[in-house]
Amino acid sequence: MLNRVRSAVAHLVSSGGAPPPRPKSPDLPNSTSAPPADPPQAPRSPPARAGSGSAAPARTVESRASFCRPTFLQLSPGGLRRADDHAGRAVQSPPDTGRRLPWSTGYAEVINSGKSRHNEDQACCEVVYVEGRRSVSGAPREPSRGQSCWSSQKEVTHESLVVGAIENAFQFMDEQMARERHGHQVEGGCCALVVVYLLGKVYVANAGDSRAIIVRNGEIIPMSREFTPETERQRLQMLGFLKPELLGGEFTHLEFPRRVQPKELGQRMLYRDQNMTGWAYKKIELEDLRFPLVCGEGKKARMMATIGVTRGLGDHNLRVCSSTLPIKPFLSSFPEVRVYDLTQYEHCPDDVLVLGTDGLWDVTSDCEVAATVDRVLSAYEPNDPSRYTALAQALVLGARGTPRDRGWRLPNNKLGSGDDISVFVIPLGGPGSYS
């Protein structure tokens, strides 16, 4: 995924860029004159699923898709075994002795408590340099000036070109997974949360249930939102309404507050369609007895009674439980991209961008993260580059808990997260430099 985003952004910056038709070499030419295209991270986590949704175990796939952990963890074979231990659940971070991540970014992860054989989160973090080169046929030569590309035409800003490159990167990645699934027997899918830094702006692109927030002077700024059957209800219902064949005669695109019973035929019941935010009454007809496309609330919300996350990559073969109806047409691989301009605020070393997979957010609120940011960073010198990894570790530990009463439990005795947990902490005004 990161290669794809890097490639798209690099292509954009270096050539005024057409989307690359093929995956590119991860090694792009270095240049000191060109701006760094810096996609700090791409943790991913599998979408939550009810029923038999299947992310294939790594051993069934080819070596290129076999189990590994982020290279920046520099795990020895023994270290890899310890990271893979569901009983100990040791928190992993890059070694103090190694090369630091860009901007002294902090990272920590822990494996799940047994729900899957391996840690299904994956992360990477890299600095990429791209060289400026001559424009290709007819394309604007310098889109990076933030000017309109077409005088007296619709204005196209540099920022919207970066956003478009990232959006397309997600789509191309999804298409690539569709192509590769045949040769490699790769099933399943994943979410993706990507951060790109370029020319003073941070771009946060999210498709799925990972989450990013900025904690700035104690204030919380959400940098992503979740995509669930609840938050995407109207998009899903509109698709089912316009393409009823996708519902296969098994589902209705209408939503009801509860399952309609056959004996209620002809009676009135509340409903919502693809255009409505409120509820109104309708007379129950035969096709209202079908299972609703969207049902349930909160963490129990499901689309087609199967999946709880409505955006992400892959899952091309996912089908409704005990049916052959494909789910993929309703899943979107497009991220929402939010832009944060670093130059609009004087950041201090305690201002951070926190990325976490669903394992973190399942048991941790935004406010709890902000409190941990304050608590941990104040215990370190502002110029100590290890403070961000210490913070990432504290966040992972706080979500994992400790083994007690035959389970992983938090200090308040509630259950900790049994899921894989991965956290990046990117300092926005720290000892690292991005200027």
Next chain:
Amino acid sequence: MLNRVRSAVAHLVSSGGAPPPRPKSPDLPNSTSAPPADPPQAPRSPPARAGSGSAAPARTVESRASFCRPTFLQLSPGGLRRADDHAGRAVQSPPDTGRRLPWSTGYAEVINSGKSRHNEDQACCEVVYVEGRRSVSGAPREPSRGQSCWSSQKEVTHESLVVGAIENAFQFMDEQMARERHGHQVEGGCCALVVVYLLGKVYVANAGDSRAIIVRNGEIIPMSREFTPETERQRLQMLGFLKPELLGGEFTHLEFPRRVQPKELGQRMLYRDQNMTGWAYKKIELEDLRFPLVCGEGKKARMMATIGVTRGLGDHNLRVCSSTLPIKPFLSSFPEVRVYDLTQYEHCPDDVLVLGTDGLWDVTSDCEVAATVDRVLSAYEPNDPSRYTALAQALVLGARGTPRDRGWRLPNNKLGSGDDISVFVIPLGGPGSYS
């Protein structure tokens, strides 16, 4: 329109209600025990159109649709002629001597400077009392308690029932206009902006280019947004993508920063599709040479090169200029409904909800409206009920301007609005009572 909303809300409150299958009598039974369903206003204005879009002159339609002004203006035949005079453009308001509008709501209107024979805005304002009665088959008996309708089911709040009733009222009104156009030869369409007060909350429903703002202690709170080919681009593109037959081989659902030239076939150009907010490059293919579904910017944005407003009622026969392709499938009759809880703030007599048709907003900013609110209201005693009509008149006059240099001009010598202008000013903490 108001009858339809009133009927839907009254039905909801009185019966736990199914949508009324037929238009109801405007006179609903009074009751002192039931809460007042109070839809203060529904001004409307025709959608802006490029080309030959046609709102039929009133004389071609039957008497029930013939020209009239709001009954609360109490215009004599002579007064009606003066209100209809494009040269004088006298500002009309309810007479001081008559019965005040509910809550001492202020109102003023003025006819256009000649763009259409009659004033095409229409307004009404009424208090409706509905009686509580027994629940119908299987429906919850008391949805007005703000509680869940189905224990251990999805929660349905009283507020969401009112929102749903208003949403459906818009849809039913649109369907009614479709039925009646055959018998009455009614062409054209309109926007609708509706305010309903019920049980401490104000519901503002908008479909079109009218606009509502609250000015509270000098602060501006937008209560509606405009629906244009720009703000609804992704909805329109998604529909064109999923139902390409609606584009008739004449349009492409893709957007380009400028019109693509035939000689650019095979070259790369920036584009956006229904999923993208940013821009990316694609190779120009033959069907990209079609006219774009959405084009232009700002006030010049058009859908299918024809219409600049993408939500409203009617326009069932509207077709693309010099084509037979219907536009209606892309127009939505659903409003966005915003809810404002009057009980969450201690309002003073200077806090107002201002509704205006596009004639006001074409030449007046939110801030200018707020400044006029401050200037006019401070010149009157807080308990003078005529101050809100004085404010509505000042807003209409400020948008109309005065005749000078062969045109209607504002003090800064810019052109005033030549459109019909209608303004309601609803006091939120004024001498009227809503408790």
